Amino acid sequence: MKKRLSFLERAAAVPHLVWTLLFIIGPLLFVLYFAFTDNDGAFTFANIAHLSSYAHIFFVSICFSVVATAFCLLIGYPLALAMARAKPSTQKLLLVLLMLPMWISLLIRTYSLMTLLDNGGLVNSLLRAMGLAPWHMVGTGGAVVLGMIYDFLPYMVLPIYTSMTKLDKRYLEAAADLGCNPCQTLFRVTLPLTAPGIFSGITMVFVPSISTFYISQKLGGGNFDLIGDTIERQFQYTSTYHIGAAISLVMMLLIIASVAIFGRFADKEEEGMLA
Amino acid sequence: MNNTLIKLCSIDKSFDGERVLCGIDLDIHDNEFVTLLGPSGCGKTTTLRIIGGFETPDEGEVLFEGERINDLPPYRRPINTVFQKYALFPHLNVYDNVAFGLRLHKVPEEEIATRVREMLEMTGLKGFENRRPATLSGGQQQRVAIARALINNPRVLLLDEPLGALDLKLRKDMQNELKRIHNATGITFIYVTHDQEEALSMSDTVVVMADGKIQQIGSPTDIYNEPVNAFVADFIGESNILDGVMQKDRKARFAGQTFDCVDGGFAKNEPVDIVIRPEDVDVVPVEKGMLSGTVTGVTFKGDYYEIIVDVGGFKWMIETSDYVAPDAEIGLYIEPDAIHVMKKSEYSGKFGDYSTFSEEMDWISDPDKEVSEDEETTLLS
The missing domain is CATH 3.40.50.300 (P-loop containing nucleotide triphosphate hydrolases)
Incomplete structure (x- = not known):
């Protein structure tokens, strides 16, 4: 009886295993293969060595992602705080409003943002109607960052909101009891105790920001070449697969490194959270 | 202070x-x-x-x-x-x-x-x-x-x-x-x-x-x-709480008998609650007792025995240092200053005899009683 069950259990895992092999492990191996071979299929470090000429692209991408992540945190943390303190019914409504955009395709959202910000778009029409000078937005770095913030803000708010709702109110009372005014309570108790939420929010915004290509193409008007754009371009021609794979590999390592660093912070905080 | x-x-x-x-x-x-x-x-x-x-x-x-x-x-x-x-x-x-x-x-x-x-x-x-x-x-x-x-x-x-x-x-x-x-x-x-x-x-x-x-x-x-009412008497320590009547100052009637006591200041024949602590009741032979009853339970508590005595249907708790056999007939003797008289309150009749020790026991045995979360934690703690 027991043996049969364990066979069934193993059988149940098979679809997942096949999926993982086909769509996760397989592609990863392909990336590795292409990154370390040339057009004739011979082993080489040339692709990796060639990456130094893409250094500025990495730099610009990281800058954009860091700025977008920072803004998401600055907007998202107070928003999560306000949500967690609202009445339960209001909380539900705010959550739905926050998640609603996530039900619409990212491409459509980005495209709509582009039409809004365009020179002949709604925002500029309004500015003109109010007698103000039109403001050239699409094609600027600001528009790209705005697009990232707009698309990824929910990923910052949700984990922070979750850690806030888990925060025991007694800690806030203890802080007030010991002499904290509401502002001191926020910085000395709420902020450190919701750090795990902050770290996972940062990871969840930073990672898609650094790998996006659609946002920079549409809202950057082709003026900004980010890692995502570069990778996409390399994979349009078979001859540059190898460079594309090398860039992908390095970006993956970058992301893994940053996730691991943030993860360490988050773990450390959670250790202390165990009562 | x-x-x-x-x-x-x-x-x-x-x-x-x-x-x-x-x-x-x-x-x-x-x-x-x-x-x-x-x-x-x-x-x-x-x-x-x-x-x-x-x-x-x-x-x-x-x-x-x-x-x-x-x-x-x-x-x-x-x-x-x-x-x-x-x-x-x-x-x-x-x-x-x-x-x-x-x-x-x-x-x-x-x-x-x-x-x-x-x-x-x-x-x-x-x-x-x-x-x-x-x-x-x-x-x-x-x-x-x-x-x-x-x-x-x-x-x-x-x-x-x-x-x-x-x-x-x-x-x-x-x-x-x-x-x-x-x-x-x-x-x-x-x-x-x-x-x-x-x-x-x-x-x-x-x-x-x-x-x-x-x-x-x-x-x-x-x-x-000097508990003021049946609630306090029951909550603080163990007490036998009986329905009584103050016939006049220093004369209380309960359990079918009239007892000398030390309290006064009540109206003539005013209904009252009587508190008697278990350690204030002496066990004596039936013929010397003011009240008599049947022992229904004996629990050894280390330095004393806790016995439950059925006196005319009311279960008394008594603490005594001498062993008493279950089902024995015994007499109870109570000193006047062991009788504490309290005015009737909203808690009268809610507490009293020792058929069970706690209210909880009454309702945890009752399938119709719903346990609120608060009470549940009290029970567990």
């Missing part, structure tokens, strides 16, 4: 339309050890939270040294709290937890170091500076919570069932420790508990609460010897 520090004047408080406090009047004096005692849901914790500033009363006034502090937030009150389950900050070590209040008041770091060291010494926590709360036992966390509150030199220390989570022996030790700290610091302690023994052994003044009202305020001996 003479000047009033905190005064509560007719405090009312409701949560979601349910009244949890009705007309609480209470004076708390400087240096006093006051205990708010009552069953769960009696309003004792809410009263404490109102004093701490965590709740605002709907009606009435909270005065601190004569000044109204109803709307003063907790961080402006010279009061600190030892919370139930301690609420130590999990992201800070013991040192930083204890130093928390001093840092807020911008005390220089060298002074903080000295005071934290002294406080950790006083609470027996030397060497624990760098430990996180999660790595400490319940008793150690408890001490950190006390140290964290006391280091701020509050005028008043509020303690919300601080020993509830500790095991029996440790609880006794911590009771002595708290008493010692109270004597050493001279800080006013306001202590909340549902444990009557704890209340009697530690307090200068006991405030017995039930159903959102204060039932009795007095010294532990007053509360035990």
Whole structure:
């Protein structure tokens, strides 16, 4: 009886295993293969060595992602705080409003943002109607960052909101009891105790920001070449697969490194959270 | 002990339309050890939270040294709290937890170091500076919570069932420790508990609460010897509570007999409640007894036997040092000063004989009774 069950259990895992092999492990191996071979299929470090000429692209991408992540945190943390303190019914409504955009395709959202910000778009029409000078937005770095913030803000708010709702109110009372005014309570108790939420929010915004290509193409008007754009371009021609794979590999390592660093912070905080 | 520090004047408080406090009047004096005692849901914790500033009363006034502090937030009150389950900050070590209040008041770091060291010494926590709360036992966390509150030199220390989570022996030790700290610091302690023994052994003044009202305020001996109503008599210690009639001063009639007693001041033939403590009843041969009955249960308690005696259908609890066989017929003898007479109250008839020991026993055996969460935790603890 027991043996049969364990066979069934193993059988149940098979679809997942096949999926993982086909769509996760397989592609990863392909990336590795292409990154370390040339057009004739011979082993080489040339692709990796060639990456130094893409250094500025990495730099610009990281800058954009860091700025977008920072803004998401600055907007998202107070928003999560306000949500967690609202009445339960209001909380539900705010959550739905926050998640609603996530039900619409990212491409459509980005495209709509582009039409809004365009020179002949709604925002500029309004500015003109109010007698103000039109403001050239699409094609600027600001528009790209705005697009990232707009698309990824929910990923910052949700984990922070979750850690806030888990925060025991007694800690806030203890802080007030010991002499904290509401502002001191926020910085000395709420902020450190919701750090795990902050770290996972940062990871969840930073990672898609650094790998996006659609946002920079549409809202950057082709003026900004980010890692995502570069990778996409390399994979349009078979001859540059190898460079594309090398860039992908390095970006993956970058992301893994940053996730691991943030993860360490988050773990450390959670250790202390165990009562 | 003479000047009033905190005064509560007719405090009312409701949560979601349910009244949890009705007309609480209470004076708390400087240096006093006051205990708010009552069953769960009696309003004792809410009263404490109102004093701490965590709740605002709907009606009435909270005065601190004569000044109204109803709307003063907790961080402006010279009061600190030892919370139930301690609420130590999990992201800070013991040192930083204890130093928390001093840092807020911008005390220089060298002074903080000295005071934290002294406080950790006083609470027996030397060497624990760098430990996180999660790595400490319940008793150690408890001490950190006390140290964290006391280091701020509050005028008043509020303690919300601080020993509830500790095991029996440790609880006794911590009771002595708290008493010692109270004597050493001279800080006013306001202590909340549902444990009557704890209340009697530690307090200068006991405030017995039930159903959102204060039932009795007095010294532990007053509360035990002169309970004002059936609730207090039942809640504090063990009592046989009988229906009676005061025929005239010093003559009480109950259990079908007339007894001499020492109480007076009642109307002629006024119905009353009679309290007789189990240790005040003497077991004698049937022919010498004022009352006689059948022993239905005998429990050995170490230094005495607890016996249940059925006298005409009413089950008495008696504590005696001599063994009595079950089913034996015995006589009961009661001294006049062992009979305590109380006016009738809303609690009359709710408590009384020893068919069961607790109300809980009555309703946990009742399949129709729904257990609320609050009561469930009381049962488990």
